[in-house]
Amino acid sequence: xxxxxxxxxxQKPLEEIIEKLLPSQIDIDFHIECLKAQAVIARTNMIRExxxxxxxxxLHCSYRFYSxxxxxxxxxxxxxxxxxxxxxxxxxxxxLVITMKGKPIMARFHDTCGGSTENSENVIKNEVxxxxxxxxxxxxxxxxxxxxxxxxxxxxxxxxxxxFHLDNPxxxxxxxxxxxxxxxxxxxxxxxxxxxxxVFSGKEIMEGLHLNSxxxxxxxxxxxxxxxxxxxxxxxxxxxGNELANRGYSFLEILKYYYTGVDVEKYSLPGIGNPLYGKxxxxxxxxxxxxxxxxxxxxxxxxxxVLEVAxxxxxxxxxxxxxxxLTREVDEERFLSKRSEMANRIRxxxxxxxxxxxxxxxxxxxxxxxxxxxxxESREMGNILLKNLEEVGLVNRGVKEGNFYLLKSIGVNxxxxxxGFLSNLEEEKCFSEKNFIKDLSRAITLxxxxxxxx
Numbered sequence: 001x002x003x004x005x006x007x008x009x010x011q012k013p014l015e016e017i018i019e020k021l022l023p024s025q026i027d028i029d030f031h032i033e034c035l036k037a038q039a040v041i042a043r044t045n046m047i048r049e050x051x052x053x054x055x056x057x058x059l060h061c062s063y064r065f066y067s068x069x070x071x072x073x074x075x076x077x078x079x080x081x082x083x084x085x086x087x088x089x090x091x092x093x094x095x096l097v098i099t100m101k102g103k104p105i106m107a108r109f110h111d112t113c114g115g116s117t118e119n120s121e122n123v124i125k126n127e128v129x130x131x132x133x134x135x136x137x138x139x140x141x142x143x144x145x146x147x148x149x150x151x152x153x154x155x156x157x158x159x160x161x162x163x164f165h166l167d168n169p170x171x172x173x174x175x176x177x178x179x180x181x182x183x184x185x186x187x188x189x190x191x192x193x194x195x196x197x198x199v200f201s202g203k204e205i206m207e208g209l210h211l212n213s214x215x216x217x218x219x220x221x222x223x224x225x226x227x228x229x230x231x232x233x234x235x236x237x238x239x240x241g242n243e244l245a246n247r248g249y250s251f252l253e254i255l256k257y258y259y260t261g262v263d264v265e266k267y268s269l270p271g272i273g274n275p276l277y278g279k280x281x282x283x284x285x286x287x288x289x290x291x292x293x294x295x296x297x298x299x300x301x302x303x304x305x306v307l308e309v310a311x312x313x314x315x316x317x318x319x320x321x322x323x324x325x326l327t328r329e330v331d332e333e334r335f336l337s338k339r340s341e342m343a344n345r346i347r348x349x350x351x352x353x354x355x356x357x358x359x360x361x362x363x364x365x366x367x368x369x370x371x372x373x374x375x376x377e378s379r380e381m382g383n384i385l386l387k388n389l390e391e392v393g394l395v396n397r398g399v400k401e402g403n404f405y406l407l408k409s410i411g412v413n414x415x416x417x418x419x420g421f422l423s424n425l426e427e428e429k430c431f432s433e434k435n436f437i438k439d440l441s442r443a444i445t446l447x448x449x450x451x452x453x454x
Contacts, residue, residue: 018042019090023071024064025109026238028082031245034238035089037254040264041107041236044097047267048104051278093251097267098259101346102323103278105130105262110231111238112142117258118233131234132260138247142239144230150222179218189214235259274321279452281317282325282343284353284406285310289333294358296422298432303331305431306354309419312441313352317448340409350381350413350448353406356431357418365424366395370402370416378413385417385447392439393430394420417444 018039026038066074075082098105106128108120113136120131139145153164174180181194190202202214236258244254252264268277285306287293293302307328314324325346327339343351357368367389371378382399390396397418407414419440420427430436 014043014046015090015094017046019086020065021046022086022089023066023082027242028075028085030238030242032085032089033245033249033251033254034242035085036093036251037236037241037245038109038238039089039093040096040098040251040255041109043093043095044099044104044107047097048106051104095266095268096264098255099263099265099267100130100261103280104267105259107259108232108235109238110229110233110235112139112144112230113233113237113240114139114145114229116233117235117237120234123232123234130259130262134258134260136237136240136258138241138243139229139237139239141243142230144239145228147227147230148224149227150224152222153220156223175218175220187215190216275449276317276320276322276452278321280323280325280346280348281448282327282346282348282351283310283313284327284339284343284351286353286355288328288331291333294356294422296428296431297425298428300422300428300432302356302358302422305356305422305437306419307331308437309354309441309444312437313444316441316445320445320449322448336405336409340406343410343412343414347412350378350451351406351410351415352444353414353416355416355418357421358423359421360423362421363424365421365427366397367420368397368418369399370404370407370418371399372403372407372414373401375407375413378415381413381447381451382415382417384451385415385444388443388447388450389440392436392443394440 021042022035022039025042026035028035071083072079098107108131115137116133116135118131119133120126120128151159157163174182179193179195181192181199183191183193185191190205193200193202193205195205200208202216205211206214206216236255241254241258244257245251249257255264256262268274285303287303287306289303291303293306295301307330310326314326317324325342325348327342328334339353357364367386369382369386371382379399386396386399402416404416407416420431422428422431
């Protein structure tokens with residue numbers, strides 16, 4: 001479901017939406033390979049927004065869509081031909097998306113770069129690996145390569161909300177690069193002046209410009225701005241891409257030239273059978289190797305329980321289309337710094353660290369979850385998981401703020417889950433049963449599904 005600028009709502013398959021969107025994003029007279037490149041860009045941005053911004057099965061957007069009547073008026077006798085080009089560009093790139101590490105990129109584009117594209121940090125303040133500066137000598141024939149605009153001093157003051165303090169007629173009145181080294185007498189008459197590198201007397205200027213006297217003063221009334229290129233320079237240069245297409249480059253080669261280190265691959269949207277498609281979850285089975293964690297009265301070890309739960313969780317989530325990483329696959333020691341480093345490199349949608357609790361000489365039981373202070377998303381996830389875990393008989397001990405290393409050092413939403421108490425014999429017996437582990441893993445998976453609102 002998509003929302004137009006007019007606040008109208010309509011429902012169409014993604015490829016039909018790309019067909020409707022393309023005419024407003026690029027010159028229809030461009031080479032078909034350039035149109036294909038833009039179709040892939042449009043599809044990439046729509047899927048990226050779907051996965052990242054909106055947690056429902058609909059995308060609300062404010063893209064510009066031309067109506068059929070507008071296109072007929074704009075293209076007149078070329079309407080049928082141009083619609084054919086649009087359909088060809090979309091059909092021959094169907095399902096293709098620009099990705100990095102399997103995720104859709106932020107596919108920025110602009111009209112004309114003017115000689116080179118731009119590094120992302122100079123435009124959006126963040127360094128993005130695939131939005132790096134590349135030389136582009138291919139847009140030199142763009143009608144938008146050079147633009148000149150004249151602004152009055154008043155226009156500039158109004159637009160930029162500034163106030164110029166211009167020289168008054170009795171000050172020196174120099175304009176660097178134009179009128180410099182002005183010498184005046186005590187009555188402010190010009191004795192000599194450097195104009196564009198040549199020295200004149202005041203009388204020569206008066207006579208040459210037909211002024212009334214040598215007591216003259218200069219002040220700018222208009223400023224000319226000359227800009228090279230059109231747009232912010234990020235990503236795909238459309239006129240450059242069109243020239244590359246004219247030179248025989250394919251849309252794939254064009255995209256990989258302007259976006260550094262990317263892949264172009266088929267990408268499927270989430271559906272009923274794979275509702276977690278596009279989501280990445282990292283599961284962290286605590287402890288391992290020499291570090292057994294807590295050990296219960298029956299001999300169950302924390303490191304073994306959480307690894308079994310993690311593997312079961314991975315199966316459940318992957319069946320639903322999600323991508324899962326484990327910080328350890330086997331019984332091995334893994335330092336906290338390595339777990340944190342792995343998470344910050346992969347950047348999952350959520351990081352879940354699994355542990356068991358222990359309180360000697362006590363009958364305490366139940367599951368409690370920790371999140372870092374101020375992490376509202378992690379608190380929400382924690383509350384949802386606890387609600388689902390109650391369904392398998394675990395006591396809900398609530399979501400609490402914690403100052404654990406992983407919570408502080410990982411730059412994505414993170415929770416630390418204390419599944420139960422190994423110091424409680426009753427709970428230890430539960431964790432020794434395969435069916436209980438399976439039910440617990442299923443409850444956590446349902447909680448993850450609920451969090452992402454599928």
